Amino acid sequence: MEDIKVPVEVDPTEDTEWNDILRSHGIIPEKPPSPTQQLEEALDEAVRNQHENRLEGKEIDELDELEDEEDEEFLNFYKQKRLQQLQELTSKSKFGTVYPITKPEYNEEVTGASVDNYVFLHMTLSSALQSRLLSAHMQQLSRKFPEIKFCEIPATRCVENYPESNCPTIIIYHKKNVLKQYVTLMQLGGNDCKVDDIEKVLVDVGAVDDKDKRLVMNQEEDDDLQEARKLRFVKKSLRSGNDNGASEDDEDFYD
Numbered sequence: 001m002e003d004i005k006v007p008v009e010v011d012p013t014e015d016t017e018w019n020d021i022l023r024s025h026g027i028i029p030e031k032p033p034s035p036t037q038q039l040e041e042a043l044d045e046a047v048r049n050q051h052e053n054r055l056e057g058k059e060i061d062e063l064d065e066l067e068d069e070e071d072e073e074f075l076n077f078y079k080q081k082r083l084q085q086l087q088e089l090t091s092k093s094k095f096g097t098v099y100p101i102t103k104p105e106y107n108e109e110v111t112g113a114s115v116d117n118y119v120f121l122h123m124t125l126s127s128a129l130q131s132r133l134l135s136a137h138m139q140q141l142s143r144k145f146p147e148i149k150f151c152e153i154p155a156t157r158c159v160e161n162y163p164e165s166n167c168p169t170i171i172i173y174h175k176k177n178v179l180k181q182y183v184t185l186m187q188l189g190g191n192d193c194k195v196d197d198i199e200k201v202l203v204d205v206g207a208v209d210d211k212d213k214r215l216v217m218n219q220e221e222d223d224d225l226q227e228a229r230k231l232r233f234v235k236k237s238l239r240s241g242n243d244n245g246a247s248e249d250d251e252d253f254y255d
Helices: 017-024 035-052 060-064 072-092 103-115 129-144 195-205 216-244 248-253
Strands: 098-100 118-124 149-154 169-174 177-183
Touching: 098 129, 103 118, 103 149, 103 169, 118 129, 118 195, 129 149, 129 195, 169 195, 177 195, 195 216
Parallel strands: 098 149, 118 149
Antiparallel strands: 118 169, 169 177
């Protein structure tokens, strides 16, 4: 009597011992990964990366405040890294002012200087309100970011018959290439252009890191941190008064 083969339907997505046997023999395909599992793994990795990089961008004094909370070796790694970044920045800080240049100096002072630096050039028109506004901002920015070379040249001395309506004109160089140019401040707020509008341009072209503490937007965050530090200092001062008769309950109150 011949064996009668009865077809059996198998759901390859089921997680059963029989399906495991069939998969091991290549009879049914491997079970696709669960979308929920993939999402959980992605979230776990994101949390892990956030934890591992939690000290990125912190200043030395901020790292010092974490001595009781972080592993000493891990903390020292970030301190050394931050010190190295500060040393590199200091070595590049060789400008710190706005340089007026002439047309014969252009190749050396702008194009040539851009080989190792970012150069921010302002083609000016003294009678233009926006040019005067930009010049004022550049004075402040040149002191704040002394690693960037800020230059000014009267537009008509740079390009003969240059239209006054195009002033101010901004040209940013790096490695002898023009990275960005703006004709007037229309794209940067016009007559309401602020220092942080120019800073965003510097971040956009890579001249300044977006986590740089000198940026206006990061200084605003620092103001919040300073307030938090003041509160922490007050708490510590109050705790130190416990030796003069304050109770443990009082100390707990300020935690």
